[in-house]
Amino acid sequence: MITILAAILVFSIVIFVHEFGHFIAAKKSGVKVNEFSIGMGPALFKKQGEETLYAVRILPIGGYCAMEGEDDESDDIRSFDNVSAAKRFVIIIAGALMNFLFALLICILIQTFTITTVNIASVAENSPASRSGFMLGDVITEVENTKITNTSQIQTMILESGGRELNYKIIRNGNEDTITAAAEPAEGTEGSQLYQIGIQMQGDQNASLSNFSLIRGIAGGFSQFGAMMVMMGQILGMLFTGRLGVSNLAGPVGVVSEIGRQANTGLISLLFFVSYINVNLGVLNLLPFPALDGGRAVLILIEMVTGKKLPKNKEALINGIGLLLLLGLILFVSINDVRRIF
Incomplete structure (x- = not known):
């Protein structure tokens, strides 16, 4: 039970930090944010702000910062596509940068008193x-x-x-x-x-x-x-x-198991591991692979160099293929996690 509760708390914090980075960068860039949500599925809690719906959803397996015009065409002057490429680039990488900053702050806090x-x-x-x-x-x-x-x-x-x-x-x-x-x-x-x-x-x-x-x-x-x-x-x-082989990587099952081990060791150990997960998430999200923030950032950089924006349908296709490959990788490493643990 401690492992499950600790894993839910840790994943929720890490996801919140990442999405909050996107959220702050979008707001500062003048982009309209339609929804800021932690978790997936039906809402446990939601509150409508001046323009943004804030929600906590039942499944602690993700989250999102839904920006106007990010995935669909929009004529709204404050849509994602209507700001400069430079601002869009900053918005995309801001999630990972916030994970890095949060990890650093945890390390400084612990070292200050420990x-x-x-x-x-x-x-x-x-x-x-x-x-x-x-x-x-x-x-x-x-x-x-x-x-x-x-x-x-x-x-x-x-x-x-x-x-x-x-x-x-x-x-x-x-x-x-x-x-x-x-x-x-x-x-x-x-x-x-x-x-x-x-x-x-x-x-x-x-x-x-x-x-x-x-x-x-x-x-x-x-x-x-x-x-x-x-x-x-x-x-x-x-x-x-x-x-190093892909079979040596840890997936969600392995991470949950390690969270439980660190939680049983003590609060300081758990905090160190939270900082480590933030670093992992930040680095992995910046990899230039479709569906990841890094892949989207590369497309924006290409646009900045060529002056041509990739059509939404082609970008969606590229990201969709990338997502399927990522899900396959997650399934593979999760099976290996189960074999190692059990």
């Missing part, structure tokens, strides 16, 4: 970590002379290592030590270059008002956010170059 230590929660048998001497409870303070403040830093450095040895400074029973370990391809991903050393990490956060440090919060927040962005870039790079 002192984090990265502990080893488990060590896989016959893994590079176990062979190198890592033990349950070790605290990782540095990797390659870089101070560690979050788990994403370590994950990024392992991915970037390409399998070469890294030096890990740890604290064990109050004593400092250095362990050298070389990552190996993850189980079942040989040749994919998805590297790991065989540890599960847990960021233990001591959150307290007495820990307040805005300087630490800003520095740590940007570091955490930057590590997430770099890691997403690395994963996409491996996908596009064939070093």
